[in-house]
Amino acid sequence: MAAKKMYDTPMLDELEKGPWPSFISGFKRLRDDHPDERINEMASSLLGQLEHSYETRKGYWKGGTVSVFGYGGGIIPRFSEVGDAFPASREFHTLRVQPPAGNYYTTDMLNQLGDSWEKHGSGLVTFHGQTGNIMFIGTTTNGTQHFFDEINEYGWDLGGAGPCVRTAMSCVGSARCEQSCANEHGIQRWLVNNFTDDVHRPALPYKFKFKVSGCPNDCVNAIERADFAVIGTWRDDMKVDQEEVKNFVKAKGREYVIDNVVTRCPTQALSLKDDDTLEVDNHNCVRCMHCLNVMNKALSPGDDRGITLLIGGKRTLKIGDLMGTVIVPFMKLESEEDYERLVEIAEETIDFFAENALEHERTGEMIERIGLVNFLEGIGIEVDPHMVNNPRQSSYVRTDGWDEEAEKWFARKAEEAAG
């Protein structure tokens, strides 16, 4: 085989300077040192095209239609618009692969994935993309099938791409975090693995994302980014170890505790007593997590744990950023029935979304267009004051069903009281 084609990369070379690890140096290792000529050529060509982008300040990839046998999505197809100049990376598709819940790996498994990827792809991989997938970046159409066939045999499946249920994400969670109020990884898998058909065969109006955070710190940005955000929380009293509170006050001083813990409480639910113990007004605590974050040895979530469910978060296009809205203020997730109920709400939501959203409209945008109440009625969830910051301010509303609605509220309250 002829010597590989080389390209000058004066601009990219600038990105080999400085202390942070350089992705360009990595590309060059693949170009210069890898034993497989196919990978050398591909890396060289990719460097050439990227340099061309840097020089002209333009991108040169186009989408297309590539998938593996049996699926309709999971691949991000990329065909070069400048493939004649950079032929070895003319086709440079990415496979989106679902990571294990919580993103745990053994080094053995990472090596095995690396071996398979070297055989069939470019040797470039990212843990993880913004949706949460492992991104195996750069292979041909044939390569996507061979690589998928190989890793699918040892436990890996494609994620979502296009208008479908997407790969889900959960935080580090119960595996290593004292704030966790839920089995994040279990919830993630119960939810997303119930919808594998909707992951692999895009047929929804637009994307639908599940994200799970174990506490209101929301480390996976679920409220801001997920159509279906599950957040762990608790409803009994937070646990206070008064001896640890005293130790903390002793170490940091009363002023620090007052300025950084007590006065930062959004609902003034904390009081530092004269004997250096902490009093908590649990009824008015909104579970914001601040005091638990600062004094994590002394304060912990309570024992009556469950989740809050928010629906409709998304990023900019089309109507602007939307946060998720509380749909279920609290539900327990302990028994199999509890989990089935959560999956049922997800199914109702996705069915309603599939039937009612416009093309390219996210769940939150659909709710914005039709109003929250129509959505709640569609998925069979009763209204709750936790869903709003405040009641309506406008008098422009027809209220001739008031008495019946008030009856429903009192009936529901009576039912709850009866247990």
Next chain:
Amino acid sequence: MAYEDMRQPIESGCPDGFQYMHPVMRKNFGLWKFHEHPKPGVLRHVAHSGDEIWTVKAGTQRILDVYSLRKLTEIGEKYGDGYVRFTIRSNIEYMVSDAAKVDPLITALTDAGFIVGGTGNSVAMISHTQGWLHCDIPGTDASGVVKAMMDELVDEFQNCNMPNRVHITTSCCQINCGGQGDIAINVQHTKPPRINHDLVANVCERPSVVARCPVAAIRPAMVNGKASLEVDEKKCICCGACFPPCPPMQINDPEHTKLAIWVGGNHSNARSKPTFQKLVASGIPNNPPRWPEATALVKRILKEYKEGAKDWERINDWIERIGWPRFFEVTGLPFTKYHIDNWRGARNSLNASTHIRF
């Protein structure tokens, strides 16, 4: 290949993480008591059982070549326990049960060129998108911007001495896959798309493109005898939403595609409810290979935040306390008519009070 020879996929979905989890984490799942941050890049978690797990966190280049991946796994095998995870900002975390393994692990990572840090109140690794390397609609690169910026912010990544953590994100188009951040560096287009009318009819599903526009500025039109689309340039907000479904409507431009900086996005419910980021600077040149103008502005904002914020204030908390006028004053950034929102719900962002700081 004939149909019957094709392999049917196993639709196994999301794998169970337990099989790859450190045994101490499996044993103490849901039973952790507290954690400490003994030094930058290191976390010590203690379980109710008394068991400990130590974590060493390191920043990587995110787009890993297999050599870098193997170096990371080799370090995990030789100096760690063979168990790792990746954070949502693409840092690698090594979990070990023996405290004695922490320092050798740090040395090995540092010797191999990885940066240990990113814990506690650090400027975390910038979460980013694909950019010119792989995206079909990017206005800029992602990995390059982040590499150049992290070169300058590496001390803040390693030292963990900001008032609270700082999450920075970048996005290469206004769809904003990078998400929300305390500071976000995002593409901001400034001119309407340039339309290749010869291609529109064959490439684009015209009604879908018309429906995609947030301000109804696109309409079907015959141009030079060909079915095409036209843009009302007075209405156009230059968002680029039409470009993905209709590549002949080129939004990217070497000169007019700029960068903007947004601040105050906060995912956490701690103290205040989660917040979205707000525009503070725009018109920043998209200047490869090292984007010095954008980095200089980010550093300026970080400097003021570090000096002005109280302990535990995220950027949004800090600005909420000092007020936006003071933010523009201390950073020296101009306040322009473009900072005043006119999108739906904008009225909620106006000051309808006499709450004014002097």
